[in-house]
Amino acid sequence: MGHRVSKQQQQHNNNSSNSNHNNKKEKRQSIGRRKLIGNLIYPNSNSNNSSKKRKSSSLQCKQEKSGVNVLVLGASGSGKTTLINQIRLMSSDNISKEERLEYRTVILFNIIEAMQSILSAMNKYDVPIDCVHRKAVAEKLLQEVNPFPTTLDIFRSIRSLWKEEGNIQLLYDTRHEYQLSTINDTAEYYFEHTLEHVSSSKEALINYLPTDQEILRANRKTTSIVEHSNISFKQVTEGSDAGSNITTYDYSYYNILDVGGLRSYRKQWAEAFAYKSLFSTLLFMVSLSEYDQCLLEDSTTNRMQESLLLFESICDLQYFKKSSIILFLNKTDVFKEKLSSSPLYVYFPHYKGGDHYENACQFILGQYKKITVKSPNKKIYTHFICALDTVDVQLVMSALHEDIIQISLDQTTLL
Ligand SMILES: Nc1nc2c(ncn2[C@@H]2O[C@H](COP(=O)(O)OP(=O)(O)O)[C@@H](O)[C@H]2O)c(=O)[nH]1
Ligand SMILES: [Mg+2]
Numbered sequence: 001m002g003h004r005v006s007k008q009q010q011q012h013n014n015n016s017s018n019s020n021h022n023n024k025k026e027k028r029q030s031i032g033r034r035k036l037i038g039n040l041i042y043p044n045s046n047s048n049n050s051s052k053k054r055k056s057s058s059l060q061c062k063q064e065k066s067g068v069n070v071l072v073l074g075a076s077g078s079g080k081t082t083l084i085n086q087i088r089l090m091s092s093d094n095i096s097k098e099e100r101l102e103y104r105t106v107i108l109f110n111i112i113e114a115m116q117s118i119l120s121a122m123n124k125y126d127v128p129i130d131c132v133h134r135k136a137v138a139e140k141l142l143q144e145v146n147p148f149p150t151t152l153d154i155f156r157s158i159r160s161l162w163k164e165e166g167n168i169q170l171l172y173d174t175r176h177e178y179q180l181s182t183i184n185d186t187a188e189y190y191f192e193h194t195l196e197h198v199s200s201s202k203e204a205l206i207n208y209l210p211t212d213q214e215i216l217r218a219n220r221k222t223t224s225i226v227e228h229s230n231i232s233f234k235q236v237t238e239g240s241d242a243g244s245n246i247t248t249y250d251y252s253y254y255n256i257l258d259v260g261g262l263r264s265y266r267k268q269w270a271e272a273f274a275y276k277s278l279f280s281t282l283l284f285m286v287s288l289s290e291y292d293q294c295l296l297e298d299s300t301t302n303r304m305q306e307s308l309l310l311f312e313s314i315c316d317l318q319y320f321k322k323s324s325i326i327l328f329l330n331k332t333d334v335f336k337e338k339l340s341s342s343p344l345y346v347y348f349p350h351y352k353g354g355d356h357y358e359n360a361c362q363f364i365l366g367q368y369k370k371i372t373v374k375s376p377n378k379k380i381y382t383h384f385i386c387a388l389d390t391v392d393v394q395l396v397m398s399a400l401h402e403d404i405i406q407i408s409l410d411q412t413t414l415l
Pocket of ligand 2: 080081082220221222258259260261
């Protein structure tokens with residue numbers, strides 16, 4: 001089970017520059033990058049504080065561990081925790097009842113927040129609710145604030161709005177055209193599956209324990225460094241001629257560090273970097289589908305630009321200067337779906353590939369690869385995935401394992 005180790009918060013602002021003068025621009029960008037991942041990781045900034053934090057840390061990864069150690073980084077919402085949960089579900093480190101109960105609250109809140117976001121957007125765009133009774137229900141629901149009352153009444157109201165008010169589903173389906181990024185892409189799954197169950201009776205609601213599929217879709221902010229130790233699993237490989245295609249790799253144990261991706265939590269990453277020698281494999285997660293969205297913390301910064309800047313600042317860090325990086329380009333499902341309704345060239349004017357999925361994938365990948373050109377020894381291993389798709393993740397895990405072996409060979413050669 002995940003082991004929580006620290007909780008600190010500090011807000012940082014992005015200072016990326018638009019100056020025409022290159023040196024000024026670089027200087028400002030460097031300040032911006034510094035703020036992106038917090039001062040702690042820079043040796044000349046507040047180093048006393050840093051060592052104190054490290055000393056007070058109870059990270060289990062201080063000890064040598066056998067197996068593969070992977071540090072997963074990336075902006076908030078890119079899918080880090082979802083991928084790790086998929087890996088855990090495939091392995092012996094299943095999700096306990098206690099953790100499922102924590103997810104229960106998150107999911108019930110996700111459902112209420114998603115319907116509130118839809119209703120707010122309907123108000124904003126003057127989309128009417130036809131029935132007077134449902135209009136009153138919607139107004140009441142909009143007044144609820146976090147922590148939400150998770151009563152049977154609320155879920156029955158949401159169910160009736162979703163099932164009976166045509167404009168609500170219409171607005172949900174066209175959310176990409178309206179740039180409604182506050183409406184979670186996984187909400188439909190809850191409206192179609194979870195609501196049926198939790199609104200069926202008081203007992204069903206009280207005893208509700210989320211399934212694996214529901215947990216994978218939960219939007220839960222990671223607020224501390226979470227270590228998942230000794231995740232062991234059998235890998236499925238294709239093309240085995242021994243009758244069975246199930247095989248276990250030599251490295252069957254994974255130790256994975258998950259971190260909070262919001263700017264305010266990036267200061268904690270220093271703690272994870274301090275164990276760089278142990279967590280030698282760096283996996284950077286990107287959400288492909290967020291090219292047309294702004295940050296939750298800052299409505300003026302494009303999420304893809306933030307992720308690119310974050311990636312650049314990670315690549316520039318002394319800790320990772322020579323490291324190879326595994327780049328996961330996630331949310332291929334949403335990316336594919338929204339390309340035609342939200343053209344990529346609007347956000348990246350250099351892009352000329354239209355709404356062709358492969359062109360768009362290669363363009364975004366190119367933006368990340370460009371960043372690593374200045375470090376010729378750095379190898380980038382890339383994978384396009386949909387972290388919600390178990391089969392996809394299973395296939396990628398086999399490839400990931402090959403990458404990790406290659407990275408360890410590369411490192412031996414470089415020594
Ligand atoms: N549609 C879709 N949703 C995803 C995918 N990966 C993650 N998500 C959802 O995106 C949201 C944020 O994911 P999360 O793993 O918490 O991001 P993190 O902040 O990087 O840990 C959750 O609601 C996930 O279910 C994906 O490949 N496709
Ligand atoms: Mg997370």
